[in-house]
Amino acid sequence: MTEFTPLASLAGGMMIGLSAVLLMLWEGRVAGISGIVGRLLPPYRDGVFLSRFGFVIGLVAAPFAMIALGGVEISQTVSSNIPLMIAAGLLVGFGSVWGNGCTSGHGVCGLSRLSTRSFVATSIFMATAFVTVFLVRHVIGG
Numbered sequence: 001m002t003e004f005t006p007l008a009s010l011a012g013g014m015m016i017g018l019s020a021v022l023l024m025l026w027e028g029r030v031a032g033i034s035g036i037v038g039r040l041l042p043p044y045r046d047g048v049f050l051s052r053f054g055f056v057i058g059l060v061a062a063p064f065a066m067i068a069l070g071g072v073e074i075s076q077t078v079s080s081n082i083p084l085m086i087a088a089g090l091l092v093g094f095g096s097v098w099g100n101g102c103t104s105g106h107g108v109c110g111l112s113r114l115s116t117r118s119f120v121a122t123s124i125f126m127a128t129a130f131v132t133v134f135l136v137r138h139v140i141g142g
Contacts, residue, residue, distance in 0.1 A: 019058070020109050027051060032105025033059070034096035099124075 020031040027048060029035075036052050079085055096102045099121050101110070107125065110118020 015062075016104075016108060019055075020104075020112075023055065024109075030101075030105050030109040031055075032101050032109065034093075034102035035105060 023029055023031045036055055040049065040052050040056065092102075099106070101118075101121065103122070103125050106115075106118040106121040111122060
């Protein structure tokens with residue numbers, strides 16, 4: 001079971017919100033990670049490659065910064081089942097394209113803008129997550 005950490009969760013949520021607001025202020029874009037990462041790949045459509053690259057580097061560097069600054073131990077488990085990881089990645093990518101956005105674009109930015117489409121998309125994301133966790137933990141036995 002995952003330990004409940006309200007202060008770390010609050011700080012993380014505040015940083016996510018701040019980064020979304022800053023991206024909207026500076027570039028006028030929603031902080032949808034799938035869109036940002038997708039636009040890092042050629043062909044480059046506009047001249048903001050460096051800011052997108054910096055945003056992604058910040059996502060990757062954040063856990064290391066937390067460890068270095070706060071001495072916080074962060075443990076993450078990644079499956080060693082390569083076919084499962086490939087299938088999961090393809091499904092997430094397909095869902096992001098099919099849903100016109102990802103959990104960060106719809107769940108963080110879309111809900112805060114009271115978007116009906118984002119409410120529907122986030123509800124589907126969450127329902128799928130609940131069913132997946134139930135199946136993996138209680139039916140399949142992961």
